[in-house]
Structures are given as C-alpha cells and as structure tokens.
Amino acid sequence: MPVLRACQITLSATERRRLKRLAYSHTAAYQKVIRVRIVLDAAHGHSNAAIARRRGVTVDTVRLWRGRYADEGLKGLTDRPRPGRPPRFTAIQVAEIKALACQLPAETSVPLSRWSRPELAGEVVGRGTAGAISASTVRRILATAALKPWQYQSWIFIRDPDFTVKAARVLDLYARIWDGLPLGDDEYVISADEKTSIQARCRCHPTLPPGASRMMRLNHDDDRGGAPAGARR
Incomplete structure (x- = not known):
C-alpha cells in the first residue's frame, strides 16, 4: 500500500506574520489558535505525529487542518456550515x-x-x-x-422630599392598611377621578428609542400644560 505523505506547507513572510499574530492572540477563538499553531508547526517541517503530541490533539485532527490550509489557505481553518435540524417556523x-x-x-x-x-x-x-x-x-x-422594541426600561427622578411618606400611605391602602392597622370587612377603599378635562401633558425627558443591545427607556415624569378642552356633559 502506498504511504500517505503529509501535505507540505510553505508560507510567505506575510502569511507567517499573520499566522503568528493569530497563534498568540488573546481574543481569537481557542480552536482557531490551535489550528493556526498546527499550520505553523507543519511549515517548520514537523510530522503529523510530532504536531499531535505538541498540541495535544489526534493525528487525524492535524491531518485535517494541515490539508485544509494547503488547499484553501487561512479560510480553510474555519468550520464549514452544517445543515443542522430544519427550522420549525417559517x-x-x-x-x-x-x-x-x-x-x-x-x-x-x-x-x-x-x-x-x-x-x-x-x-x-x-x-x-x-x-x-x-x-x-x-x-x-x-x-x-438586533433591535428589541418590546423591551424597555423606565425611570423617574423623585423631587419631592416627602415622597416616601406619601407613597407609603397609598401603597398601604392598596394592601388595605391604614395607620398601620388592617381594614375591617366593612371598610372599603374607593379611588375616583373626576375626569373633568383632557390634560395636556408632555414628558420631562424624551423617550430614548431602542438600539442594538439597548432597550427603549421611558421617563414617567411629565409637565402639565393645562386643559385643552372643558368637560363634556
């Protein structure tokens, strides 16, 4: 049977510099770094078995990426697309x-x-x-x-120094508590609004639109601009 010979790798000065930058990169993917180092070892004339021992991989792995680089260059060191499971939704x-x-x-x-x-x-x-x-x-x-308009954050600038005390009384009523005591079964909390006019209001701070990796932000403070129309009977 004929003996399989390893693919010969010959690098130009430009290719060698580029591969060395990748081989010692702190941001490149670990798999790509190992593949680049395999190619550099092959360019130095090391055998597949010797490269496998140095890099802690199998001989078949060395043979694969050595051959890919010989045939396709640097782009051959990237994973080829895989079909995977077909999408369930159109x-x-x-x-x-x-x-x-x-x-x-x-x-x-x-x-x-x-x-x-x-x-x-x-x-x-x-x-x-x-x-x-x-x-x-x-x-x-x-x-x-990339854009997620359904996500948003809201914020409010609290200016009233007595906000905590006032808010606590309202929140207690939601929980049916008054002055620290629970309301009885015959006591009720009623919330009513006259709705005598349409208030002209605008937000104190404009809404920030969503962007890449940023959700929309809303501010709940508003300025009252009076009533543009009277009550309807």
Whole structure:
C-alpha cells in the first residue's frame, strides 16, 4: 500500500506574520489558535505525529487542518456550515411573533401591562400563527433580533422630599392598611377621578428609542400644560 505523505506547507513572510499574530492572540477563538499553531508547526517541517503530541490533539485532527490550509489557505481553518435540524417556523411566522411582541397586550384584549413569554406563546397559538410553540422557543426567536422594541426600561427622578411618606400611605391602602392597622370587612377603599378635562401633558425627558443591545427607556415624569378642552356633559 502506498504511504500517505503529509501535505507540505510553505508560507510567505506575510502569511507567517499573520499566522503568528493569530497563534498568540488573546481574543481569537481557542480552536482557531490551535489550528493556526498546527499550520505553523507543519511549515517548520514537523510530522503529523510530532504536531499531535505538541498540541495535544489526534493525528487525524492535524491531518485535517494541515490539508485544509494547503488547499484553501487561512479560510480553510474555519468550520464549514452544517445543515443542522430544519427550522420549525417559517420566516413569516417569526416576523409575526416579533410583531405581536411589539404590540401592547391591551390592544389584543389581554389584561396585562407587558407580555410574558408564556402569555405571548399562548397568544401566538390562539391567533393560529403556529400550531404549538413553547415559551422557551419564543425567547430564542426574540433573542435573535438586533433591535428589541418590546423591551424597555423606565425611570423617574423623585423631587419631592416627602415622597416616601406619601407613597407609603397609598401603597398601604392598596394592601388595605391604614395607620398601620388592617381594614375591617366593612371598610372599603374607593379611588375616583373626576375626569373633568383632557390634560395636556408632555414628558420631562424624551423617550430614548431602542438600539442594538439597548432597550427603549421611558421617563414617567411629565409637565402639565393645562386643559385643552372643558368637560363634556
């Protein structure tokens, strides 16, 4: 049987400098660093077995990346695309899921202020967009988007020095507590608003739009501009 001979690697000065930078890079992927070092060892005339011992890999691994570099150069050291499992959802279904995430739940008659992943998955199935989908799949689909307008943070600049005391009284009422004592069964908390006019309000700070790796930010403080219209009877 003919003896298999290792592929000969001959590097130019430019190629050698480029490979050395990658071989000692602190940011390149570890797998690529090992492959580059295999090529450099091969260029120095080391055998496949000797390279395998130096780099802690198998001889077949050395033979693979040595041959790839000889045939394709540096681009041969990257992994080739793998088919993997075919996608379960079409591009249109993915787009519809992302569009639904951008809508307020109130627009779909869902009594929520913000979507949760399980609720969003249930709405997708309820609309017939997909026959079945899990909350974890919804999370993965939304995570692939570069812009995520459905995510936002809000902040408020508290200027009232007595804010804590005032807020505590309101929060206690939500919990049916007054002056540190729980309300009785025959005591009620009623919240009412006159709604005598339409308030002209604008935010003290403009909303910051979403961007790559940044969610939208909203400020809840507003300036009152009076009432543009009187009450209707």
